[in-house]
Amino acid sequence: MPHLPHPFAALTPDFVLDALASAGLEGDGRLMALNSYENRVYLAHLEPGTPLADAHPAVVLKFYRPNRWSAAQIEEEHAFALELAAAEVPVVAPLAIAGRTLHAHGDFLFSISPRRGGRAPELGDxxxxxxxxxxxxxxxxxxxxxxxxxxxxxxxxxxxxxxxxxxxxxxxxxxxxxxxxxxxxxxxxxxxxxxxxxxxxxxxxxxxxxxxxxxxxxxxxxxxxxxxxxxxxxxxxxxxxxxxxxxxxxxxxxxxxxxxxxxxxxxxxxxxxxxxxxxxxxxxxxxxxxxxxxxxxxxxxxxxxxxxxxxxxxxxxxxxxxxxxxxxxxxxxxxxxxxxxxxxxxxxx
The missing domain is CATH 1.10.510.10 (Transferase(Phosphotransferase) domain 1)
Structure with a gap:
């Protein structure tokens, strides 16, 4: 029996940029895959002068693994993150774009978040x-x-x-x-x-x-x-x-x-x-x-x-x-x- 490609194989650069555009944001073509096993995560740079680009020159797209969480479960995750952010607990919450934090493109659900990095803390401290x-x-x-x-x-x-x-x-x-x-x-x-x-x-x-x-x-x-x-x-x-x-x-x-x-x-x-x-x-x-x-x-x-x-x-x-x-x-x-x-x-x- 031939080996079927994994669903994540569909996440080509063009697909990722099209997903970003479907949410009303325009990328400048620069993409970088970020480390994630469970989902697929990409850093995308926005075209200057387009929506959100002034506040967030680069954003992070997370494509959820198909058939793991339902839309309701993902939206509950997002609501929790937004509730934490509103309480000034330091978490990176997804951006609400056109009133939504969860978007769909092709067979994938995805979210868009601000970019924020950091390093692992020291357990000896x-x-x-x-x-x-x-x-x-x-x-x-x-x-x-x-x-x-x-x-x-x-x-x-x-x-x-x-x-x-x-x-x-x-x-x-x-x-x-x-x-x-x-x-x-x-x-x-x-x-x-x-x-x-x-x-x-x-x-x-x-x-x-x-x-x-x-x-x-x-x-x-x-x-x-x-x-x-x-x-x-x-x-x-x-x-x-x-x-x-x-x-x-x-x-x-x-x-x-x-x-x-x-x-x-x-x-x-x-x-x-x-x-x-x-x-x-x-x-x-x-x-x-x-x-x-x-x-x-x-x-x-x-x-x-x-x-x-x-x-x-x-x-x-x-x-x-x-x-x-x-x-x-x-x-x-x-x-x-x-x-x-x-x-x-x-x-x-």
Whole structure:
């Protein structure tokens, strides 16, 4: 059977410039592809004297991966970004053009945003971590105002059970490791599901144990998704340029991926983050017990994400070792280690 080109192959320079023109903006022909695996993102320079060019000489077009999010889910992401921007939380929100932030061209939905860069923050700098803690608390203060209506949640079903079942149903693992991974992943999920703190609704488990509150989150808050600009410039400090993975979930989901290193180092980083966070809003310390369960769920979710994207040529090129027996043996080992870690006392701060 001939290999069909991936839908993103349609995003030629002419197509991207035509999409920009369909939104009422005129590019000067200069385009640069920006780093993104999930979507396709381009920097486009606008023709001087055309709409928006004075305020934004260059803009960023993001073409959403087909069939991942519905229009309603993307619009909810945009509404959250605009709500955050209105509250002066430093995020880059999409531009509203002719009253819309979401546009369509051909088979693609796309958005247009201002250009803003930055670098990754330094985890060894406690002052920077404290600042990031305040930043996330401000984001969460807005996120706690109302739940998402259309976006999914970070939970056991969506991050554990469903991706595990998909991997096994689609034969994504080599037969020589499939059974062992299935057992290790199920044991890990069973350990996580015992946590009353992750109950989807009050009363699912012991009624005396109240599940932690959930709110609108960034949900994929790792160092690669936080950009830092020099603090001696207006608007300097941490900011997000993308809320593509925003979901509902516990506040700690936006903290734990910023922790790295041995336990003592992670504990120091967590302390600095919470020092900043609690200057702005309270943090439920029970959520610290969710760090290892959430880390475990991400292992399963991430493997399924890679497997589901393997028909996109960008993925085999960037993740050459994925899918081999050695990859899955490494995952089995990590899942077993995580199952043990979930039995250990949580980090404290």
């Amino acid at each position: 406690d002052e920077a971590l404290e600042w990031i803690g305040r930043f996330l608390a401000r984001l969460h203060a807005v996120g706690a105002r109302a739940p998402f209506a259309h976006r999914p949640a970070v939970d056991v079903a969506g991050y554990g059970t469903e991706p595990r079942d998909w991997l096994l149903a689609h034969g994504a693992l080599p037969l020589e490791v499939e059974r062992e991974w299935a057992e290790a992943s199920q044991e890990a999920i069973d350990s996580i599901a015992d946590s009353a703190l992750l109950a989807p609704t009050p009363g699912t488990f012991d009624p005396e144990i109240r599940p932690v509150a959930t709110l609108r989150l960034h949900a994929d808050c790792h160092l690669g998704n936080i950009l830092w600009t020099p603090t001696d410039r207006p608007g300097g400090g941490p900011h997000f340029v993308d809320l593509d993975d925003c979901r509902g979930g516990p506040a700690v989901q936006d903290l734990w991926m910023l922790l790295a290193g041995e336990r003592a180092e992670s504990q120091r980083q967590l302390g600095a983050l919470l020092d900043g966070y609690e200057q702005v809003r309270p943090f439920d310390r029970r959520e610290l017990a969710l760090i290892e369960p959430l880390r475990t769920l991400r292992l399963i979710h991430y493997s399924a994400w890679l497997a589901r994207r393997w028909d996109d040529p960008a993925f085999p090129a960037a993740f050459a070792g994925f899918g081999t027996p050695d990859y899955w043996r490494g995952q089995i080992q990590m899942l077993r280690e995580q199952t043990e870690a979930m039995q250990a006392p949580p980090l404290v701060a």
